[in-house]
Amino acid sequence: MAERSKAEPNRVTALSAGGPNAIAVTNGIVGDEWSLWIVQMALNNGITQYNEWLRAGPISSSVLTARLASLVEADVMERVPYNSRPQRYDYRLTQRGRQMWPILLTMWAWEQRWVNESDEHLPSMRHVRCGHLFAPQLICEACDRPTAARDVDGRFGPSGSWERSIPSAVTRRRAHSGARPLELVTQSMMLIGNRWSAALLGAAFLGATRFGEFEQRMGAPPTIVADRLRTFRDLGFLEQLPNPQRPDWVVYHLTAKGRDFFPVVASTIDWGQRWFVAPEGAALKLAHRECGRAFRPRLVCDQCGERLRGSSVQVVRGAAEQTGA
Ligand SMILES: [Zn+2]
Ligand SMILES: [Zn+2]
Numbered sequence: 001m002a003e004r005s006k007a008e009p010n011r012v013t014a015l016s017a018g019g020p021n022a023i024a025v026t027n028g029i030v031g032d033e034w035s036l037w038i039v040q041m042a043l044n045n046g047i048t049q050y051n052e053w054l055r056a057g058p059i060s061s062s063v064l065t066a067r068l069a070s071l072v073e074a075d076v077m078e079r080v081p082y083n084s085r086p087q088r089y090d091y092r093l094t095q096r097g098r099q100m101w102p103i104l105l106t107m108w109a110w111e112q113r114w115v116n117e118s119d120e121h122l123p124s125m126r127h128v129r130c131g132h133l134f135a136p137q138l139i140c141e142a143c144d145r146p147t148a149a150r151d152v153d154g155r156f157g158p159s160g161s162w163e164r165s166i167p168s169a170v171t172r173r174r175a176h177s178g179a180r181p182l183e184l185v186t187q188s189m190m191l192i193g194n195r196w197s198a199a200l201l202g203a204a205f206l207g208a209t210r211f212g213e214f215e216q217r218m219g220a221p222p223t224i225v226a227d228r229l230r231t232f233r234d235l236g237f238l239e240q241l242p243n244p245q246r247p248d249w250v251v252y253h254l255t256a257k258g259r260d261f262f263p264v265v266a267s268t269i270d271w272g273q274r275w276f277v278a279p280e281g282a283a284l285k286l287a288h289r290e291c292g293r294a295f296r297p298r299l300v301c302d303q304c305g306e307r308l309r310g311s312s313v314q315v316v317r318g319a320a321e322q323t324g325a
Contacts, residue, residue, distance in 0.1 A: 021283035023165040026272025031192045044315045048090040096275045101310040102267040107188045123315040130304035138263040140288045141296035149262035157282030200228045209251040266297040
């Protein structure tokens with residue numbers, strides 16, 4: 001995957017022509033809950049050493065070793081020697097690793113809003129600039145207006161196709177060590193932690209509503225499509241309605257909960273396309289309907305309206321006590 005120069009760790013990764021595009025590569029990273037947890041610990045707790053991750057959560061050394069290697073390969077982290085005898089390394093986030101904060105932030109915000117059982121494990125966020133606990137709000141970079149899924153048109157660019165956007169089964173890394181990270185983003189992982197689920201999610205946001213449309217876009221056998229549609233419906237992410245043309249058939253629509261996942265999708269795609277570049281061009285082109293310009297997601301504080309920066313977001317534990325709520 002990576003053709004990169006070690007001297008320039010912040011350079012973009014050039015993907016191979018005709019191969020997996022930015023969406024597939026990004027889903028391979030972001031769709032792995034242990035990789036996300038490792039990045040989160042580095043971002044929020046400043047963890048840089050192997051043993052610190054082992055102490056921070058129920059991760060096994062084999063899982064940690066494998067995930068750190070893949071994060072280094074993806075240029076999300078770099079190995080920096082800090083001792084020569086014996087040889088020891090720190091793992092530091094690269095610029096692209098540090099820029100993953102909007103993905104984590106939007107995921108947490110969504111889980112806190114829609115998934116009751118996870119909120120006690122999830123940190124709250126304080127906006128340092130205004131001092132308030134906040135939720136991120138998605139806006140359009142070009143016009144500053146709040147933007148929802150329905151305001152954005154998406155279409156494939158030159159490196160985009162369903163085939164090239166779905167991570168291949170062999171490169172997917174699944175977490176099956178038994179133990180799970182404490183700061184769970186449980187439902188997010190049910191949506192993106194599996195190649196077929198991620199494909200279904202993308203198909204739903206790009207307007208698929210009928211079984212045949214999901215089947216065609218996902219390139220999956222009907223039993224898998226049916227299974228994933230059922231899962232998404234059980235999660236309250238899609239609702240099943242009668243097809244207006246054929247009342248004995250059904251269509252699937254995103255619910256409010258489903259549509260509200262859009263900031264996660266937009267932040268993830270934006271990060272991926274910024275750092276993983278196919279020679280043919282973009283995988284996905286997004287346009288903001290209201291202003292007509294290319295849509296780049298940005299996040300603002302819902303309390304003060306100011307644009308968020310990674311450095312102005314503070315993680316707060318025990319939020320209920322701190323707000324006096
Ligand atoms: Zn706009
Ligand atoms: Zn604020």
